[in-house]
Amino acid sequence: MGTSAANKENFKGSRIEPWKQKELYFLVTYAFVFYVIIIRRSLQLSHDYGKQLFGLRPGWLIPRQLNDVTDAQWRNLRGNIPVLTVVFGIFTLLANLMRAFFNLKVGGMSIIWLLFSLTYLSYLHGACIIFVLSIATVNFLLVKIFAQKKYFPLVIWSYNSFFLVCNRIYEGYSFSIFGQQWAFLDNFRGTFRWHICFNFVVLRMISFGFDYHWRDQDSHFDMEKHCKRCHICKSGKSCYQALQESRPQNDKFAYTTYLCYLLYAPLYIAGPILSFKAFASQLEVTQNTHSVKNVALYGFRWLFSLLLMELMTHLFYYNSFANSGLWKHMSPMDIFIIGYGVLNFMWLKFLLIWRFFRFWSLINGIGAPENMPKCINNCHSLEDFWKNWHASFNKWLVRYIYIPLGGSQKKLLNVWVVFTFVAIWHDLEWKLLSWAWLTCLFFIPELALKSAANAFQAESSFGEFIFREINAVAGAITITSLMVANLVGFVIGPKGINWLLDSFLSKEGLPVLGAMFITFYVGTKLMFHIEEAKKRSC
Known part of the structure; x- marks a missing residue:
């Protein structure tokens, strides 16, 4: 009887x-109509302004169609995919x-x-x-010398922050500053600016330092x-968190393992980021979370995403509009479409970059943690x-900055x-600091609303309905x-705020602003349905 009642209750739920x-x-229906309008207008804009845009190159996917390769990051990866595939293939074998x-x-x-990575x-x-x-x-050396000191966090953060900033200011330094006898080395600076990649190395150096510093401390993690x-x-496998909270032996903190972690070829250029302990654990015993079949499917999904990106850049010239400045002379509706398109392009671009390296x-x-586990169009809160x-970076920030500073007790x-650290880590630009501080400002009302929502208890169906509507409006604002x-932060800069x-x-x-808000409200409610569907399927 009890089982039958439980099954009945589950069926209702x-x-x-x-x-x-x-x-x-x-x-x-609304979402379908919205995307029909967006796609139709995007195609029209690309057709009408194609001759006035720069950065377009002859396409290959669609006959007589140009391809928008304005974005430097995407252009570089796209052009180097064959070479990187061969190199990583040889290393892997x-x-x-x-x-x-x-x-x-x-x-x-x-x-x-380490040998492969040094060659790379x-x-x-x-x-x-x-x-x-x-x-x-x-x-x-600093980690090994000062790890047991109380002021170790100050030492490691000062050292790494110093080089994070100086590397950018001096554009990677010139050998000539160490004497003219070394100036000839400036002729052999390679094909990729080292100080750009070094931002990821900084994260790994900090991770190694604190993982070593915390190795004998109680992590309060109940395995x-x-x-x-x-x-x-x-299921008998080891998730990322379990690997991260493992207690490696001291010999795993050796110099060669440390350098291997910092320079590990598949993740060196763009990540994803993983903690030192998680990395060292998988050098010992390879990851068992993903089967060969799952990894192969992951690769095929990446190829499908690549094809989707090629289709997008052949049909919609969002980046070229943004870079040319043409969109500043367009109607508000067109500005919204291009802005929305640019953000979706950015999401797909980073998904392809990060998943390519994660695959290898x-x-x-x-x-390594998946960097884009959720679609950009399926997030209705800043926290989400x-x-x-860049989920792996988020995990890093939580582990090495947020929690040591007090975590949720000092969230605001x-x-x-x-x-602010994220902005400086990306680059020393005012527009990135503006982005960071704007995001923080937007976080304040969200945190206040979440606090109020947690305290609210709906006592009727009508109360639940009202609560749901308020959340949908809040989602649209977010x-x-x-x-x-x-x-x-990434397109118009702080000077463009007034124009916007x-x-x-x-x-x-x-x-247009009203229609945009209604659309985001509808989108938020769709996200609610997706979340509820996932809960029902569990």
């Missing part, structure tokens, strides 16, 4: 309420053969991958590899309790968005520190704020 079903039909033939563990694999970096950075190794070596809740660990890392037995955009203060912050406001607060712009 799995059914969608009639009014929600009708609402869902309306929301899906050799590394796996040596691991299998010689039964190598941490020490052996760290040396193998020699091509990328040429003589500038000296800068990378010198800064990394001093960091290693037994975690294994009961984690579906991955329940997975093949080699090192599992930043947990799912901590977000300012975290986002999405609008995210669009503004990201456009300011003037465009949408004008007589012509207000109806």
Whole structure:
């Protein structure tokens, strides 16, 4: 009887309420019409302004169609995919053969991958590899000398912050500053600016330092309790968090393992980021979370995403509009379409970049966190968005900055520190600091609303309905704020804020702003339905 009643209750919980079903039909219809309008207008804009835009090159996917390769990051990766594939393919084959033939563990694999990575970096950075190794070596010595001191965090943060800033100011330094006898090395600086990649190395140096500093401390992590809740660990595998909280032996903190972690070829250029302990654990025993079949499917999905990107850049010239400045002379509706298109392009671009390198890392037995676990169009809160955009960096920030500063107990203060660091880490530009501080400002009302929502208890169906509507409105405001912050930070800069406001607060712009808000409201409610569907399927 008890089981039957429970099953009946579960069946009820799995059914969608009639009014929600009708609402869902309306929301899906609205979304369909919205995207038809967006796509149709985007095609028209690209066709009408194609001859006035720069950065367009002859396409290959669609006959007589140009391809928008204005974005430098995407253009560089796209052009180097064949070479990188061959290089990583050779490294992968050799590394796996040596691991299998010689039964190598941490020490052996760290040396193998260090040799491969040094070869890789020699091509990328040429003589500038000296800068990378010198800064990394001093960091290693500082960690070993000061790890047991109370002021260790100050030492490690000061050292790494110093080089994070100086590398940018001096554009990677010139060998001539050390004497004219070294000036000839400036002719051998490789093909890729070392100080750009070094931002990721800084994160890894800090991770190594604190993982070593915390190695004998109680982490307050209950592995037994975690294994009961984690579906991955329940199955006998090891999830990322379990690997990160493992207690590696002191020999895993060796110099060769440290350098291997810093320079590991598949993740060197763009990540994803993983902690030192998680990396070292997988050098010992390769990742078992993803089967060969899953990794292969991951690769095929990446190829499909690549095809989608090619289709997008052949049909819609969003980046070229943004870079040319033409969109500043367009109607508010067109400005919204281009801005929305640019943000979606950015999401897909980073997804392709990060998943490409993560794929090669997975093949080699090192599992890193997925950087884009959720679509950009399926996030209705700032917190949710930043947990799912560059997610591995988010995990790093939480572990090494947010929690040490007090975590959720000082959330309002901590977000300012975290986002300021994120801005400086990306680059020394005012527009990035503007983006960071705008995001922090938008966080304040969201945190206040969340606090109020947690205290609110709906006592009737009508109360739940009102609460849901308020959340949908809040979601629409959040999405609008995210669009503004990201456009300011990565496209128009702080000087463009006034232009953006003037465009949408004008007589012509207000109806567009209203329609945009309604669309985001509808989108938020669709996200609610997706979340509820996931809960029902569990």
